[in-house]
Amino acid sequence: MKKFAFVLFFLPAMGAYATESASDLFTTLDQDGNGALTKEEASVDSRLAAVFEQMDADSDGQITRAEFDSFQGN
Numbered sequence: 286m287k288k289f290a291f292v293l294f295f296l297p298a299m300g301a302y303a304t305e306s307a308s309d310l311f312t313t314l315d316q317d318g319n320g321a322l323t324k325e326e327a328s329v330d331s332r333l334a335a336v337f338e339q340m341d342a343d344s345d346g347q348i349t350r351a352e353f354d355s356f357q358g359n
């Protein structure tokens with residue numbers, strides 16, 4: 286019974302985290318707030334660093350919000 290209550294309590298919270306973290310991650314990592322992530326900024330997040338080249342669709346060395354969002358959608 287305790288486990289059931291635990292799941293009910295945490296599932297909505299985890300869902301909210303999953304949907305909000307994607308957009309918040311970009312803002313958090315964009316430390317100079319210029320709307321693009323450099324490889325240095327992206328290196329803070331190991332998952333993002335691992336896919337940096339794939340996410341950088343035009344290979345200009347920066348991930349724009351558009352590149353970030355379109356990659357999330359894949």
Ligand SMILES: [Ca+2]
Pocket residue numbers: 341342343344345346347348349352
């Ligand atoms: Ca780019």
